[in-house]
Amino acid sequence: xxxxxxxxxxxIAVSAFGILFNAPKKALIPSGLVGMTxxxxxxxxxxxxxxPILSSFSGAFTIAFIAHLFSKSYKMPMIIxxxxxxxxxxxxxxxxxxxxxxxxxxxxxxxENVVLALMISGSIAMGLVFAEIITQLSSKVIGRxxxxx
Amino acid sequence: METPDYELAVECCLxxxxxxxxxxxxxxxxxxxxxxxxxxQQLTESQSFVTPTGIIFSGTKKKPxxxxxxxxxxxxxxxxxxxxxVSRKLANAEINLEEAYIELVKIETEHxxxxxxxxxxxxxxxxxxxxxxxxxxxxxxxxxxIAGGIGYAVASMVEVKTRVKFFAEFLAALFIALIATGSxxxxxxxxxxxxxxxxxxxxxxxxxxxxxxxxxxxxxxxxGLSKGAEAALTSFAIGVGVAxxxxx
Numbered sequence: 113x114x115x116x117x118x119x120x121x122x123x124i125a126v127s128a129f130g131i132l133f134n135a136p137k138k139a140l141i142p143s144g145l146v147g148m149t150x151x152x153x154x155x156x157x158x159x160x161x162x163x164p165i166l167s168s169f170s171g172a173f174t175i176a177f178i179a180h181l182f183s184k185s186y187k188m189p190m191i192i193x194x195x196x197x198x199x200x201x202x203x204x205x206x207x208x209x210x211x212x213x214x215x216x217x218x219x220x221x222x223x224e225n226v227v228l229a230l231m232i233s234g235s236i237a238m239g240l241v242f243a244e245i246i247t248q249l250s251s252k253v254i255g256r257x258x259x260x261x
Numbered sequence: 262m263e264t265p266d267y268e269l270a271v272e273c274c275l276x277x278x279x280x281x282x283x284x285x286x287x288x289x290x291x292x293x294x295x296x297x298x299x300x301x302q303q304l305t306e307s308q309s310f311v312t313p314t315g316i317i318f319s320g321t322k323k324k325p326x327x328x329x330x331x332x333x334x335x336x337x338x339x340x341x342x343x344x345x346x347v348s349r350k351l352a353n354a355e356i357n358l359e360e361a362y363i364e365l366v367k368i369e370t371e372h373x374x375x376x377x378x379x380x381x382x383x384x385x386x387x388x389x390x391x392x393x394x395x396x397x398x399x400x401x402x403x404x405x406x407i408a409g410g411i412g413y414a415v416a417s418m419v420e421v422k423t424r425v426k427f428f429a430e431f432l433a434a435l436f437i438a439l440i441a442t443g444s445x446x447x448x449x450x451x452x453x454x455x456x457x458x459x460x461x462x463x464x465x466x467x468x469x470x471x472x473x474x475x476x477x478x479x480x481x482x483x484x485g486l487s488k489g490a491e492a493a494l495t496s497f498a499i500g501v502g503v504a505x506x507x508x509x
Contacts, residue, residue: 121390128387132413132463133285134374135338151394172471189345191287192338195468202467205395205458211500212454215508237474 115152122151122200129196139192142182147197150175154201164203164228165235171201172239180247194240203232269358270302271320273351275329276365278309278316280344284337285468288476288484291316294348298361301352312483313491336468343368377417384463385410392459398451401459404444408460412437416464427498430464434502437461442506457503466495 126147130140154171158164179193186193210225274295281291291311299307299320310317313334319326344365351361375383388409389402397405416433420426437460444450469492477485 118394121394125387125390125394128383128390129463130338131375131383132380132387133336133338133468134340136342139338139342187346187349188342189286189290191290192342195285195336195338198471199462199465199467200391200394202462202465202470204462204465204467207465207496207500208454208458208461208503211504212507214500215504233470234474237471237478240471241475241478 115155118155119148119152123148125200126151126196129199133196135192135196136188139182139186139188142186143179143193143196146175146178146182146193147200149178150197151200164206165231168201168203168232169235169239172198172236173243175201176240176243177247180243190244198236198240201232201236203229206232266358267304267320267324269362270299270304271318271324271327273302273358273362273365274298274307274309274320275316275318275327276362276369277344277348278311278318279329279331280365280369281341282311282313282316282331283334284340284344285334285472286341287472288312288481289479290341290345294345297352298348301354302358311481313487337372337374339374340368340372343372380417381410381414384413387463388412388460391462392455395455395458397455397459401450401452401456404441404450405456405459408437408440408444408456409463411440412460413463427494430495431498431502433464434461434499435505438503438506461499461503464495464499466492469495 123144127140127144129147130143135143150171153174154167157170158167161167175194175197176190179190179197182193183190206225206229210222210229213219213222213225277298278291278295281294282288288311292309295309295311295316295318296307299305299309304320306321308319314331316329316331317326318329347356347361347364347368350356351358356364385406389406392401392405393399412433415436416429419429419432423429438457441450441453441456441460444456445453450456469488473485473488473492475485476488
């Protein structure tokens, strides 16, 4: 039940972001689905491992992978499907906490949060790049297999 | 096949690259699109250097190199898709250079975005959904919806008026924090922090941050660093806006 509600919320949030980013109308629902899957993977891995860096990486990896599949079938750039999807993974809450602690002069806590936010955004980018490299490699390999007699 | 018009080909590549960078495409995609278009017009020695603030493009060794400035940047995915479709058609020789140029100009001038009120509603719903996704209370949802909608409206209106993005984001964050603290002190909301985080999400430069790290990994150091600087300034503006209210 929890996952159904979370998935629905993720779908709404990501499609709404698609509107804010002016995505093409027929890409709104696919990008919502991409975001939903990414978010579900994120909360699942987060619950299992309790490590926000690992869960952000897996979420971003899933998003980029599914976005790549959609971009093949819709013949649109991959970024259209992946951009809105990664928004829920962005460490907004942690960045907020670091800012808040900085204002309250808790510099040690603030720096801890800053570093964590940087690590998470780095892991999101790593997830995206890894998925892209793997899909590129696999399409090359498949292309080579097809041309071979 | 007749030799293509050099001037028009370069003009076409520059327009496509500029439109892509103005809409928030990745740097490598803009360079790739320009090179593909140039190759299809027999400019096989073309070199493009794309940064978030300008594009340098040279078609052949003998003709002069061109430079184009990029002044405003936002996220517009439909435009990226449209420019991509034109470059794909040109590379496959489905349309010729004149038709491609006319289509690109059409994309620049006649491009439609979602109406403003739909954008505000979308921002409001996204804020409400984020509040619940981050584990907030159901009771806080109306406040987050109102704060998120007003915040986004303020940010876009002030940006149109003043042309300073950071000031617009600062004001929007200020409004959001005021609404959140106000509603909590009136007893309408419970958790100020969660309301603020949820409502600020439509302003957060998530695309910029990830694109910056990606550009750095792909070896586009100039674009990566400048996008990172823009993202850092934007989050700083939001943070200061929120912090100003919280420090009282």
